[in-house]
Each structure stands twice: as C-alpha cells, then as structure tokens.
Amino acid sequence: MTGLASLTWLIGTQALSDHITARVNELVKAGTEYAAACTKVTDAADASEAWAIAATRQTWIRRHDVDPDEMPVRSLYVLERTDTHVVVAYIDLDQAADDTDDGDRSNLPPEKAAQNDHDQGVEYPFELLEMSFELAAWEPFEHLLPTAAVPAAGTKGVGE
Incomplete structure (x- = not known):
C-alpha cells in the first residue's frame, strides 16, 4: 500500500494528520525548519518510506x-x-x-x-x-x- 491517498483511506484523515504532525515535530525538535520538515515528511509518507509511516x-x-x-x-x-x-x-x-x-x-x-x-x-x-x-x-x-x-x-x- 503506497501513497498518502491510500494511507488516508486506511486510517482516516485525522489519524494520518496526527501521525504526520508527530513526525514533523520530531524533525523540528532535531533542528529542521518547520516548512522543510513538513515537506520532507509528506514526501516520505507519500513514497511509503518506513521512517515516516x-x-x-x-x-x-x-x-x-x-x-x-x-x-x-x-x-x-x-x-x-x-x-x-x-x-x-x-x-x-x-x-x-x-x-x-x-x-x-x-x-x-x-x-x-x-x-x-x-x-x-x-x-x-x-x-x-x-x-x-x-x-x-x-x-x-x-x-x-x-x-x-x-x-x-x-x-x-x-x-x-
């Protein structure tokens, strides 16, 4: 199963949003700029990279x-x-x-x-x-x- 659309179907928008926000916050805490963290996490989740999903x-x-x-x-x-x-x-x-x-x-x-x-x-x-x-x-x-x-x-x- 790949992509954000599949993940949204699998668990719903709210649960996926909460999960992605947690990954973004991890990157921001590690020193990544917020906008870059958002892009990195959503791109990785869309590509089904394990660290993101x-x-x-x-x-x-x-x-x-x-x-x-x-x-x-x-x-x-x-x-x-x-x-x-x-x-x-x-x-x-x-x-x-x-x-x-x-x-x-x-x-x-x-x-x-x-x-x-x-x-x-x-x-x-x-x-x-x-x-x-x-x-x-x-x-x-x-x-x-x-x-x-x-x-x-x-x-x-x-x-x-």
Whole structure:
C-alpha cells in the first residue's frame, strides 16, 4: 500500500494528520525548519518510506520480491515506535512452528529464535523494515473508541 491517498483511506484523515504532525515535530525538535520538515515528511509518507509511516498497531507483510529463504518472516506487527526503530512481533513464519514459534519446526536460524518473543518483540531499524516489508494494515487507537465509526463492520460502536 503506497501513497498518502491510500494511507488516508486506511486510517482516516485525522489519524494520518496526527501521525504526520508527530513526525514533523520530531524533525523540528532535531533542528529542521518547520516548512522543510513538513515537506520532507509528506514526501516520505507519500513514497511509503518506513521512517515516516511506521507506527504502533501496524501490520507489515514481506514484499513479493523478497526471497523467503533470506527473510523467513511473512508478517510483522508493530508493538512500539521510537525515533530510530520499531519493535515488532513476528506473526507468520514460512514453515509450521510449534506453540512458541521457536521450537524444532521453526525455520528461524537458531541464533534468532530467541528474538521471536511476542511479549517484548524485536527491534527493527526503519531501513530493514522498508527493505523487506510493506504496510498492509494499520489500526489507529481512534478505531478502538466506542464512539468511533467502524467502516468495515458497518457500525458506529456501542449503543447503535
């Protein structure tokens, strides 16, 4: 999924505006002029650059041009975002795995098996996320509120 129009459709204008404003504020705090920060963030978000669009509660899927042998993880769920990276949980591995996804049937290399911790997650730099994955779904916190519209379900929340 790419572009600001797709992101607007995915999460709505208010949630996307809040996200972009937060990225602009990060750049301004780091010393970038406000107008330049706005341009940089909106251009990067429109190009689907991970540093600009990565956020908590997103699902990223492995890009079709990435070799499964090089990247055995098919999907990632973003648990947390920082200024320099995201913390993710592995969702799907290419081969069947046991209950913890790090057992005998997991195809993660043994040295990486401990990283598949769904409680604490794994730190992923934005560059690695962007190289191997693309944004598939984003659940902004606004969609969890009982008064928020839920377009996919066709309801408006509690009490409808």
